[in-house]
Amino acid sequence: MALTVSLCCTRPQGVFVAGYGQSGGNEILQLLPPPPMREVVTKSLFPEREFKVECGGFSSRPIYSLKCVPGHIGDAEVAHPLGENVIKPVSAIPAENGHPWARIATTAARAQWVLHGSTLDSVHITEVEARKNISILLSFPAARSSEELSGLAFLDCNTLLLCCAKGQLYLGDIRQPQAPLDPVSVPWALGDERWCMGVRQAAAGSASSSQPIACLSNRGHLTLTDVRKPSEPLASVKCSVPSPSSNAEFLCVSWAPALEGCVAISGFDGTVHVYDTRSWDSSASAAEPTFVHKGHMFGEEDSNGDPPLVTAHTWHPQKPRTLLSAASDGSLSIWDWVQPRGTCG
Incomplete structure (x- = not known):
């Protein structure tokens, strides 16, 4: 089973997740994160660490990705909550x-x-x-x-x-x-590598010309460019990944919405890497992550004895150093990190 994850745009404290696998019953859920993610709390210990199901449903079709639009959620199949605890498809x-x-x-x-x-x-x-x-x-x-x-x-x-x-x-x-x-004309589109992209969404009222683009290959090459001159890379680096991605469909690169120059990548193993790109330039060649989330590495191994693979990650829209990640064993993590001096933010 693989798990995809998305944050609801209209309700930042809500999380939608969905999965797909070999069986016909593919579940889609709206989850409520634990209290530390929903509100400001002063306690140092949190007895409640689990997500709670607000509503859910099943799809006869696999759900490969999720995107939120006002009042709706879906992939090629659009669905939304009906009643108090049921999600049903409404159109395809x-x-x-x-x-x-x-x-x-x-x-x-x-x-x-x-x-x-x-x-x-x-x-x-x-x-x-x-x-x-x-x-x-x-x-x-x-x-x-x-x-x-x-x-x-x-x-x-x-x-x-x-x-x-x-x-x-x-x-x-x-x-x-x-x-x-x-x-x-992009010089990185060479050989047999497979690529994905991430675009930093412009802030409300700003021009699209200010939006940076990150392109990530299944071999760990990461190229930054600007929409105004996409044929002229600002930086091209080799990320610190253990090996090429064996399943390019899970490649994911994303810009932090509330941190300048901060990028996360996943899809190579059970980790999510966070990079601070602010010091990169056209002469950069190799890059080390600012932070590596390894929580999924300790999940249940598959039939081949391999640890879980991170299938998706997404940034929290308001909490600057908080991400959610999902893995092939069906696990879902919400995590953040202490800011080291001189890094993202």
Whole structure:
């Protein structure tokens, strides 16, 4: 079984989790974190350390990822809480081109819009409340149109950023859907590495041009760039990972929303690495993490004797040094770290 994790945008103290595995019953839950994560407490010991289930349900389909939009939660299948303790599916957006699941992204600027797609030629926007497809008809070179997507994001209400599994980046504008989109010339898109991306979301009222991009490969290469000049890396480093990721679908890189220059990566083993990128420049080559969360390493081994693999992580939107992480053994951790002098923050 694998577990995905997401924080609810509209209720920061709530956590949604979902899993997928070999069986047909895939569970989705809304959890309430333990008191230390919900409120300010002065005690040094906390008797309550467990998550509590607020509501939940089952899906006949595997749930590969979660994104929150106001009043809704879902993957390619959209669901929301009905009643006091039941989550039921309300509609489905079918996948295209035979792919089992689509990458998804949401934006507060267009509260009901979901950006989704599995390949370059299957990118769509759906307005979930009206269940209406917003046709954008992005135009790509024919030779690249069927390339697999590893990530996509709204930079603002009109600008999209797409990342292919091979590392190419595409910038699109829904106001000019017929303009041909050629890949940004990125020198890191080489060889047989698989890539994912993380975009730091701009603060309310700021321009999308201030958003940094982090691209992570399954061999631990991490490249930072700026949306204004994505073809010119600000820094390229080799992260301190034990070995290449054996399952690139679990690669995850994310920017801390409340810490300047702080990035977390996972998907290589049972750990989550946190890096402070503020001192990196174009001459950087290797990087050591500021902090390594090893809690999942001590979980139950799989049938091959391997420790659990971290399948997803996400930052708490208000608590600067707090992350949630999920692993292949179904475990869910919420953790933070003491700030060493001179590091993130």
